[in-house]
Amino acid sequence: MEKFDVVVVGAGSAGCALAGRLTEDPSLRVLLLEAGGSDDVLEVRVPAGCHKLWRTRRDWGYTTEPQPGLGGRRLYWPRGKLLGGSSSMNAMIYVRGAAADYDEWAALTGDGSWSYEHVLPLFRRSEDNARGADRWHGVGGPLRVEDLRSPHPWTRAVIAAAQAVGHPRNDDFNGAVQDGVGPYQVTQRRGRRWSAADAYLHPAAGRPGLTVRTGALATRVVVERGRAVGVEYRHRGRTRTARAAAEVVLAGGAVNSPQLLLLSGIGPAEHLGSVGVDVVHDLPGVGAGLQDHPVVPVIWHVRSGKSLLRAESPSGYARWFAARRGPLTSNLAESGLFARSAPALPGCDLQFHFLPVKFWRQAEVDPDVDAFTAATVLVHVRSRGSVRLRSADPAWAPAIDPGYLTDERDLRALVSGIELAREIAGAGPLADVLAEEWSPGGTLHRRADLERAARLTLESLYHPVSSCRMGRADDDGAVVDPQLRVRGLDGLRVVDASVMPTLVRGNTNAPTIMIAERAADLIAGRTVDPHLAHAG
Numbered sequence: 001m002e003k004f005d006v007v008v009v010g011a012g013s014a015g016c017a018l019a020g021r022l023t024e025d026p027s028l029r030v031l032l033l034e035a036g037g038s039d040d041v042l043e044v045r046v047p048a049g050c051h052k053l054w055r056t057r058r059d060w061g062y063t064t065e066p067q068p069g070l071g072g073r074r075l076y077w078p079r080g081k082l083l084g085g086s087s088s089m090n091a092m093i094y095v096r097g098a099a100a101d102y103d104e105w106a107a108l109t110g111d112g113s114w115s116y117e118h119v120l121p122l123f124r125r126s127e128d129n130a131r132g133a134d135r136w137h138g139v140g141g142p143l144r145v146e147d148l149r150s151p152h153p154w155t156r157a158v159i160a161a162a163q164a165v166g167h168p169r170n171d172d173f174n175g176a177v178q179d180g181v182g183p184y185q186v187t188q189r190r191g192r193r194w195s196a197a198d199a200y201l202h203p204a205a206g207r208p209g210l211t212v213r214t215g216a217l218a219t220r221v222v223v224e225r226g227r228a229v230g231v232e233y234r235h236r237g238r239t240r241t242a243r244a245a246a247e248v249v250l251a252g253g254a255v256n257s258p259q260l261l262l263l264s265g266i267g268p269a270e271h272l273g274s275v276g277v278d279v280v281h282d283l284p285g286v287g288a289g290l291q292d293h294p295v296v297p298v299i300w301h302v303r304s305g306k307s308l309l310r311a312e313s314p315s316g317y318a319r320w321f322a323a324r325r326g327p328l329t330s331n332l333a334e335s336g337l338f339a340r341s342a343p344a345l346p347g348c349d350l351q352f353h354f355l356p357v358k359f360w361r362q363a364e365v366d367p368d369v370d371a372f373t374a375a376t377v378l379v380h381v382r383s384r385g386s387v388r389l390r391s392a393d394p395a396w397a398p399a400i401d402p403g404y405l406t407d408e409r410d411l412r413a414l415v416s417g418i419e420l421a422r423e424i425a426g427a428g429p430l431a432d433v434l435a436e437e438w439s440p441g442g443t444l445h446r447r448a449d450l451e452r453a454a455r456l457t458l459e460s461l462y463h464p465v466s467s468c469r470m471g472r473a474d475d476d477g478a479v480v481d482p483q484l485r486v487r488g489l490d491g492l493r494v495v496d497a498s499v500m501p502t503l504v505r506g507n508t509n510a511p512t513i514m515i516a517e518r519a520a521d522l523i524a525g526r527t528v529d530p531h532l533a534h535a536g
Helices: 013-022 047-053 097-109 118-127 153-166 196-204 253-263 270-273 314-323 408-425 445-458 510-523
Strands: 002-009 028-034 125-130 143-147 180-183 210-211 216-224 228-233 238-250 288-290 294-302 335-339 348-353 371-378 385-388 399-401 434-439 491-493
Touching: 002 013, 002 228, 013 196, 013 510, 028 238, 118 125, 118 385, 118 510, 143 196, 153 180, 153 335, 153 371, 153 408, 216 238, 216 253, 216 371, 228 294, 238 253, 238 348, 238 445, 238 510, 253 385, 294 408, 294 445, 335 408, 348 408, 371 408, 408 434, 491 510
Parallel strands: 002 028, 002 238, 028 210, 125 143, 238 491
Antiparallel strands: 180 335, 216 228, 228 238, 288 385, 294 371, 294 434, 335 348, 348 371, 385 399
């Protein structure tokens, strides 16, 4: 029987950040369990190689349930199964979401410490921004944030084209306003990926209070007399138990955290009974309310110029190894746009990722021609889904139902996004680059045809959240309270993207790390900013 103060399950973005922060206290004994293995592979370090880890043993490789709104298609969901989790295989885009997202969290939880002004110091604390410190950004934090070193010429062209049709230039989507077009900042250090493991975990490797165990599949949270006291896990063919004197923290993400709660008998009693799991604590909200950002790729062939199709050439590798420059430093989605599907909306509901390469069917097949992609993303999502068990066996993947397009308003907004992407493609210097529209196809113009095409080509942007969402005490669907404690049990928290009450308007990695920063303060009983003094 192993004994620690805190046992953290999952060494992804949240788990790495939490373990790194907690072990700054040398008296605290922390065990970090990770089902996957090492992140010490070239495909992690080379930014443009991010998708090379998909569908490998370093990927959970989930597949959704058939989606009625997508013609019965199942979608592939890559999720990192290695140190750093999905931050070791994502597109490295550093976007926090809109300020209004966090003010909404504060309203939904009844806790003002989740408002934008209260979480902003946590974002700043985590950050080491190459541009320097200001009201919105920090320096000296563990997470390095930089501008791309070798942006593709088409990135400049699409920014100019969007400006030509009336979108304002925005060089900082995390600053005063979100609306507009500009280059993305990325979590890189001098042309190589800088994951949550690089930022928080590896610098903590020598601390005596930290134990990291890879190849360890958590199978159950051990609950005794209403308190979580440890974690059962499989490691090297044996079932072991780690006891936690203070807390058990689940940081497995929006799929694995609800799955582990359910396997532990914590969740809706009727569902647990249907798969043969004994009910330990009836908690209806576990696994409910799942949200994800859907994306519809709009793709054009090009008249001239070279895409990132040949980034992995000998010369590309030579430039990367010699100076950490060249096409292999690209995150593929080099620039973006935040916009509104209707002018009257109070905030942006669309985000665009502009890729100087053909990105099709979630990289299931390699690009075959030079092409340009405008990935049209809905960031204010109304559809909801769920995570459920298929079996009481922890080795079985759970049933993931994102519920894509179950709310028709999501489909209408995405079609407006396709039309907006086409408008940009026909303007400015981008019009000189692009040739015929390959998908959904330049002959489709009626909204009904575009809706049908969207259903057939929609994919995931890999941002699942809200399956263990936090909420008020009177919110029967909430799984955790505003301090991230599982309702009705002691000694158990969830700290990852699953606790988000709603999806943020933007990429979810930076917000997930912020949540871990907040959790570290809550667990350690400390505050770092006067704004946070009343929290907890």
